[in-house]
Amino acid sequence: MSEILVLVEHVDGEVKKVTLELLTLARSLGTPAAVWAGPGYGEPAKARLAEYGAEKVYLADSAEIVDYVVGPKAELLATLVAEKSPAAVLIAATPEGKEIAGRLAIKTDSGVITDAVGLSEGFVADQSIFGGGVNVKSRVTKGTPIIAVRPNSTAPEAAPGAAAEEQVTVTLSDAAKAAKVVERVKQEKGARPELTEAAIVVSGGRGVGSAENFAIIEKLADSLGAAVGASRAATDAGWYPHQFQVGQTGKTVSPQLYIAAGISGAIQHRAGMQTAKTIVAINKDPEAPIFELADFGVVGDLFQVVPQLTEEIEKRK
Amino acid sequence: MNIVVCVKQVPDTATERKLRSDDNTLDRDAADGVVNELDEYAVEEALRLKEAHGGEVTVLTMGPDKAADTIRKALAMGADKAVHLVDDALHGSDALSTSYAMAQTLKKIGFDLVILGSESTDARTGVLAAMLAERLGVAQLTLANKVEVEGSAVTIQRVTDYGYDKVQGSLPAVISVVEKINEPRYPSFKGIMAAKKKPVQKLGAAEAELAADQIGLGAAWSEVTEAAAAPPRAAGTVVKDEGDGGVKTADFLSSKKFI
Numbered sequence: 261m262s263e264i265l266v267l268v269e270h271v272d273g274e275v276k277k278v279t280l281e282l283l284t285l286a287r288s289l290g291t292p293a294a295v296w297a298g299p300g301y302g303e304p305a306k307a308r309l310a311e312y313g314a315e316k317v318y319l320a321d322s323a324e325i326v327d328y329v330v331g332p333k334a335e336l337l338a339t340l341v342a343e344k345s346p347a348a349v350l351i352a353a354t355p356e357g358k359e360i361a362g363r364l365a366i367k368t369d370s371g372v373i374t375d376a377v378g379l380s381e382g383f384v385a386d387q388s389i390f391g392g393g394v395n396v397k398s399r400v401t402k403g404t405p406i407i408a409v410r411p412n413s414t415a416p417e418a419a420p421g422a423a424a425e426e427q428v429t430v431t432l433s434d435a436a437k438a439a440k441v442v443e444r445v446k447q448e449k450g451a452r453p454e455l456t457e458a459a460i461v462v463s464g465g466r467g468v469g470s471a472e473n474f475a476i477i478e479k480l481a482d483s484l485g486a487a488v489g490a491s492r493a494a495t496d497a498g499w500y501p502h503q504f505q506v507g508q509t510g511k512t513v514s515p516q517l518y519i520a521a522g523i524s525g526a527i528q529h530r531a532g533m534q535t536a537k538t539i540v541a542i543n544k545d546p547e548a549p550i551f552e553l554a555d556f557g558v559v560g561d562l563f564q565v566v567p568q569l570t571e572e573i574e575k576r577k
Numbered sequence: 578m579n580i581v582v583c584v585k586q587v588p589d590t591a592t593e594r595k596l597r598s599d600d601n602t603l604d605r606d607a608a609d610g611v612v613n614e615l616d617e618y619a620v621e622e623a624l625r626l627k628e629a630h631g632g633e634v635t636v637l638t639m640g641p642d643k644a645a646d647t648i649r650k651a652l653a654m655g656a657d658k659a660v661h662l663v664d665d666a667l668h669g670s671d672a673l674s675t676s677y678a679m680a681q682t683l684k685k686i687g688f689d690l691v692i693l694g695s696e697s698t699d700a701r702t703g704v705l706a707a708m709l710a711e712r713l714g715v716a717q718l719t720l721a722n723k724v725e726v727e728g729s730a731v732t733i734q735r736v737t738d739y740g741y742d743k744v745q746g747s748l749p750a751v752i753s754v755v756e757k758i759n760e761p762r763y764p765s766f767k768g769i770m771a772a773k774k775k776p777v778q779k780l781g782a783a784e785a786e787l788a789a790d791q792i793g794l795g796a797a798w799s800e801v802t803e804a805a806a807a808p809p810r811a812a813g814t815v816v817k818d819e820g821d822g823g824v825k826t827a828d829f830l831s832s833k834k835f836i
């Protein structure tokens with residue numbers, strides 16, 4: 261079976277969950293080969309990639325690869341596409357992942373599909389578009405299919421692979437080095453999982469009422485090991501930082517469980533969460549459109565319902 | 578500084594958006610066309626840079642005739658002139674074709690800085706700025722929530738999962754902006770009147786010197802093979818809180834094995 265390249269997402273030497281999902285998907289369609297770009301590779305990473313079925317690991321672990329924006333990773337992948345003729349390239353559909361996919365598509369004269377939520381035989385991708393209102397199937401018709409897959413599109417399944425390492429060297433062009441990262445600023449993140457990767461997301465909206473009140477949303481999230489999200493009404497009001505906004509102009513999340521508290525369910529909010537597998541809504545207005553999506557809804561005051569739910573979860577753990 | 582800001586017309590999110598049943602491309606007649614929201618932030622950033630450093634702001638739009646409304650809106654905000662890339666041959670272009678057509682046009686009209694939104698609200702591919710940087714061979718300064726220009730040096734804050742990266746490049750460059758970089762201005766009455774007289778150059782595929790085998794549905798590198806309205810979600814259970822709403826929610830979560 262032909263090789264499918266999977267660009268590894270990693271942080272501090274740890275492989276991110278979305279990569280395990282992509283390896284799982286790749287395994288159903290070919291032989292997964294992981295591509296590691298940048299420093300941080302070591303035994304833990306290798307073990308993880310092997311556990312989830314990577315037969316090969318292409319290693320380009322020089323610092324230079326991450327010192328410049330997007331260009332180097334696209335050049336690395338283009339080199340591998342030329343040398344290994346893979347059946348497809350899978351990249352996580354994060355904002356940066358999509359940019360890499362875009363540049364790679366041009367370099368290799370290949371089509372690109374973004375935000376796939378599923379992938380089947382012949383690299384036919386499922387896309388959920390227009391805020392979840394329309395489902396389409398699409399495929400690349402020229403070159404090597406380059407597919408940016410949304411986190412949480414598939415459940416990662418372990419299956420051992422050899423993870424045979426092969427060093428790859430790329431000589432970066434000047435164009436790839438045109439945008440230099442001069443400083444990385446880490447803002448407090450806490451122990452919560454990343455919003456786009458999290459299996460469970462708990463979001464608060466205008467109904468939460470203030471920045472202080474977001475503590476009750478955070479408590480519920482922590483009881484479930486969830487990430488915290490917010491509607492635009494809440495981020496615009498300054499109650500919660502903008503990077504946690506879910507929706508059309510914020511993050512797109514596709515978790516197993518999405519809990520919306522004090523969120524009406526405007527179309528622009530739904531655009532960012534409609535592909536969640538299970539949706540729970542807590543809202544005092546029985547007419548709120550969020551209930552149309554909800555698998556389970558409570559009409560009530562979130563200041564009563566949310567703390568009680570948190571307490572109950574803690575009790576049952 | 579010669580700034581080109583890319584503005585896309587998109588169907589209003591508040592109306593029902595669909596694909597055409599004949600060729601699975603966006604049905605641009607079914608919904609009202611509006612300026613892609615993030616592009617208003619791009620226009621605003623362009624105007625601020627012009628106000629600080631001098632120069633000219635040109636709007637570049639690729640789209641059907643009715644996209645002229647969108648161009649007027651950007652001109653009313655304060656842009657100086659516009660280029661409207663319009664040709665039936667462009668219909669159905671995918672991201673590769675669109676970036677090709679826009680890059681060709683940019684080479685033709687010239688630029689120091691190209692500013693885009695980071696994503697459109699209809700297709701949401703989020704690839705165009707990176708593709709333009711690749712095609713034009715210039716610095717990719719994308720996903721910016723802050724932009725600073727000093728001489729020929731451009732520094733941005735690029736939004737990341739963990740915060741931001743400070744990224745440097747030099748002109749010419751391609752920038753994309755995220756929401757909250759600024760507060761877009763509303764066009765004033767004076768601005769709206771003035772916009773009517775501002776020059777809009779219409780370019781067809783031939784005038785932009787676009788190769789026929791690189792544009793439109795026929796040239797696309799990808800295709801939509803099926804499209805269907807998403808099946809409605811199965812109706813869920815909605816309960817009224819009688820003092821036990823939290824407990825009932827916990828029961829539901831337990832039944833789904835989340836607890």
Ligand SMILES: Cc1cc2nc3c(=O)[nH]c(=O)nc-3n(C[C@H](O)[C@H](O)[C@H](O)COP(=O)(O)OP(=O)(O)OC[C@H]3O[C@@H](n4cnc5c(N)ncnc54)[C@H](O)[C@@H]3O)c2cc1C
Pocket residue numbers: 464465466467468490491492493494505506507508509510511521522523524525526527528529532542543544545548560561562563590614
């Ligand atoms: C171009 C564009 C892009 C946009 N992008 C986004 C986006 O990315 N993300 C996004 O979220 N929005 C976005 N919006 C805004 C969107 O249209 C809505 O305005 C926004 O989602 C509303 O947020 P909300 O549901 O928190 O507030 P509201 O609509 O005001 O709803 C608040 C809800 O809380 C309920 N409530 C109040 N108090 C309580 C209580 N004590 N207990 C229980 N329930 C209570 C109310 O019944 C109400 O249903 C965008 C809008 C536009 C035009």
Ligand SMILES: Cc1cc2nc3c(=O)[nH]c(=O)nc-3n(C[C@H](O)[C@H](O)[C@H](O)COP(=O)(O)OP(=O)(O)OC[C@H]3O[C@@H](n4cnc5c(N)ncnc54)[C@H](O)[C@@H]3O)c2cc1C
Pocket residue numbers: 372373374389390583584585586603613615616619637638639640670671672673675692693694695696697699700701702703704705706799
């Ligand atoms: C639902 C849907 C899904 C699609 N999926 C794919 C796909 O997976 N792969 C693919 O190759 N094509 C896809 N397309 C085609 C794609 O929409 C077009 O190629 C489009 O012109 C560029 O994509 P975008 O709007 O997503 O750009 P984005 O990269 O999201 O837009 C970023 C910015 O680019 C600028 N811009 C974009 N288009 C124009 C324009 N016409 N004129 C001026 N400025 C512009 C704006 O500043 C905008 O803010 C899809 C189209 C639709 C409707």
